Amino acid sequence: MVAPILPLVVDGVVLRRRGRRILGPVSLTIEAGGITVLMGPNGSGKTSLLRAMHGLERLNDGAVRWQAPLDETRARQAFVFQAPIVLRRSVLDNIAYPLVLDGVRRVVARARAAAHAADVGIAGLLDRPAQVLSGGEKQKLALARALMRKPEVLFLDEPCANLDPRATRDIEAILRRAAEAGTKIVMSTHDAGQARRLAAEILFLHEGRVIEAAPADAFFANPQTPEARAHVNGDLLP
Amino acid sequence: MNDITSGLGEAVRRVVTLDPDLVEITWLSLRVTLGATAIASLIGLPLGAWIAINRFRARRLVIAILNSLMGLPPVVVGLFVYVLFSRSGPLGVLGLLFTPTAMVIAQVIIITPIVASIAHQAIRDLWADYHDLLISLHASRWQRVQALLWDGRRALLTASLAGFGRAIGEVGAIMIVGGNIDHATRVLTTAIALETGKGNFDLALALGFVLIALAVAVNLAIHFGTRTERSSRW
Numbered sequence: 242m243v244a245p246i247l248p249l250v251v252d253g254v255v256l257r258r259r260g261r262r263i264l265g266p267v268s269l270t271i272e273a274g275g276i277t278v279l280m281g282p283n284g285s286g287k288t289s290l291l292r293a294m295h296g297l298e299r300l301n302d303g304a305v306r307w308q309a310p311l312d313e314t315r316a317r318q319a320f321v322f323q324a325p326i327v328l329r330r331s332v333l334d335n336i337a338y339p340l341v342l343d344g345v346r347r348v349v350a351r352a353r354a355a356a357h358a359a360d361v362g363i364a365g366l367l368d369r370p371a372q373v374l375s376g377g378e379k380q381k382l383a384l385a386r387a388l389m390r391k392p393e394v395l396f397l398d399e400p401c402a403n404l405d406p407r408a409t410r411d412i413e414a415i416l417r418r419a420a421e422a423g424t425k426i427v428m429s430t431h432d433a434g435q436a437r438r439l440a441a442e443i444l445f446l447h448e449g450r451v452i453e454a455a456p457a458d459a460f461f462a463n464p465q466t467p468e469a470r471a472h473v474n475g476d477l478l479p
Numbered sequence: 480m481n482d483i484t485s486g487l488g489e490a491v492r493r494v495v496t497l498d499p500d501l502v503e504i505t506w507l508s509l510r511v512t513l514g515a516t517a518i519a520s521l522i523g524l525p526l527g528a529w530i531a532i533n534r535f536r537a538r539r540l541v542i543a544i545l546n547s548l549m550g551l552p553p554v555v556v557g558l559f560v561y562v563l564f565s566r567s568g569p570l571g572v573l574g575l576l577f578t579p580t581a582m583v584i585a586q587v588i589i590i591t592p593i594v595a596s597i598a599h600q601a602i603r604d605l606w607a608d609y610h611d612l613l614i615s616l617h618a619s620r621w622q623r624v625q626a627l628l629w630d631g632r633r634a635l636l637t638a639s640l641a642g643f644g645r646a647i648g649e650v651g652a653i654m655i656v657g658g659n660i661d662h663a664t665r666v667l668t669t670a671i672a673l674e675t676g677k678g679n680f681d682l683a684l685a686l687g688f689v690l691i692a693l694a695v696a697v698n699l700a701i702h703f704g705t706r707t708e709r710s711s712r713w
Contacts, residue, residue, distance in 0.1 A: 297614060315617040326612040329605075329630040338626075342618050 246307045246314045246393050247273040247425055249294060253303035256289050264289040264449045266303060271394075271427060275441030276420050278457070279429040280472065285446040287429035288323070291396045294427070295320045316343065318394040319387035323402055325379040327371035332363065335371045335382055339389045354389065361385040361415055377408030384415055388424070395419065397428035401435060413439060433473055437461055445469045486684025493685055505689060508647065508666040509697075511579050515586035516594075516643040523591045523642070524635050527598025528627060532606050542599065548592035553585075557652030560585045564656070577658040582666075585652040590642035597641055601634030602627050636705065640698060647694050667693070 248270050255265035264286040271277060271294070279287045292298045294305055295318060307314040319339075328335050337354035341347060358364050363381050366374065371382060380400060387395055397416070401409040416439065420426050430436055436443060436457070443460040445453035447468045453460065464470040493501045530541060562568050564576040564584075575581045605627055613623045628635065650668035657664035659673060667690045674683035 295615065297611060320611075320615040322611060326608060328609070328612075328626065339616055342616055342622055 244309060245273060246309045246317055247271065248308065249394070250306040251290075251294060251303070252306060254290075254293055254300055254305060255302035256286075256293060256298055257301045262449060264293065267293075267449075267451055268303075269444065269451055269454060271425065273393075273425050276416065276426040276428065276439045277442045277444060278436045278440035279427070279444050279446060280431065280433070280436055280469075281429075281446035282431065282472065286449040287431075287446055288398050289449075290446065290451075291320070291398050291427065291429055295396050316390060317392055318396065319390065319392040321380070321383045321387050321395070321397040321400055323398040323400075325376075325383035327374070327379055327382060329370070329372055331367065332369050332371050332374070332382055333358070333367040336385045336389060339386060343390070354385075357389060358385055360418075361388075362411060377404050377411075380404060380408070380412060381415070384412060388415075388419055391422075392424060394425045394427065397426065399429055399431070401430065401432065409435070433475070445472070482680045483684060485681050487688055489681045490685035490688040494689065501686075501689065503662065504665050504667055504670050504686075505693065507579065507664070508668070508690070509693065511582050511586065511653070511666060512643060512646040514583045515590060515646050516639055518583070518587045519591040519594045519642050519646075520639045522587070523594030524598045524628075524638065526591075527595040527600075527638070528602045528624060528631075530595075531599050531602035532623065532627065542596075545592050545596050545599070549596055551589060551592065553589055553649050553651035554655065556585055556588050557655030560588065560652065560656045576656065577660060577664055579657070579664060581656040582653040582664060585656045586646045586649060589649060589652060590646050593645055594638045594642040597638035598635055601631050601638065605631045605634075633705070636701065640701065643697065644694060647697075648690070 251267055251269050251271075253266045253268050255267075256263050267286075267290060279290065281287055289298065293300060296305065296311070296315070297320070309317075328338060330338075333351055333354055336358055337347070337350040340350035340353060345353075355364070355367060358367060361381050361384060363378060363385065366378060366382075371379070374382060384397075384400065387397075400416075401412055404412065413435070416426055416428070426439075428439075440457040443453070443455055443457050444451050445460070445464075445466070445468070447466075452466050453464065453469045455465070460469070461473060464473050492498075530538065530545075560581060561576065563570050564573065564581055565571055566576070575584070609623075609626065609630075613626060618626065648668060650672055653664075653666060654669050654672065657666070657669065659665050659669040665673075667686050671683050671686045671690070674680075674686065
């Protein structure tokens, strides 16, 4: 067994874009196990923080540290974007793509992708071109593809935004199963109900900073900051 | 109108009887243009893709130059190639002037910017779509290029076909560097120019119809050829 890449240490990370600070400084530690949910209003920096942790953003200050050399961690984490990105290929080839990148033979990759697609409930769509799928189907495809390498950490940016309750329930079930199978899930949502259903731990962001970090039970029972309290109660922040 | 119908009749007659002169110049037209399109695609498609996914200092300048080269006057290109390959020119020793090779070279110069520019456009849009995903999946640089070229293959085919379309109907440059020599460098377009000059409108029109039919046939062939590919439906 290879050494785990968690815990992930975010140390004083700052992102500036066009002279404006959009994130940070943020320092936190992501431990293995359970689902960590980022909450906060629009523009609070949830997406930026997720992207920074995954290594998609150039940091203006601070560092993101894994427990293994950066190169080794790359293929052991995955990201699901808010607007699912699908390759202009069949659903099957989309799901198989991460394995193809790893050098698995196409036939083998396709067979494993087909088996995996059944777990996610899109087995009936394998031959369809991915671009014609509905929003919920695309998001399931993206999730299936992200889980294909059995990542140790899976980041998701508002995976259920714009999805109907049924698709949301399906996706949440997949996430729970992945978490039980040992994948650490770090996701953002501004749906407080979803956070209650899934989260073991809450990170609450406001204006680019993590202003509250607590176990989910404690957070929802007794939010410490007025911003978090307002958000949980469904009030509109000033 | 009379000229047109009799031209059409003449065209049908010569095609049906497989008129040897017609077959010869049609074949040369096709060879020169397909050759030029193949070479221009080999240069232009990777060039366009490379410009699309790399950030470098002179990028805007290169794109601007490429786009303005799309409108390059063929006559000027012909003149340029002529001077280059004429007996006293720097490449005169090769003895390529008034050969099909010189015609291919001139056409490559004319259509490579078109192919590269359209390819750049297509790959740039695709890259904007794919960028985050390919970075996230940790695809190597070469794997990214592969994914873009493969998933963008239809747009790239369009780029090549645009180049083919420009080359097959081109007359100015190949007239100058080829010389429209019978049984050597005469192609459909130069023959049309010649016959029109001589007042043989029937024949000129007949050649014109053959030219148009040829362009349509090549496009249709490629269209049907790619549709058979299972994974490219959408």
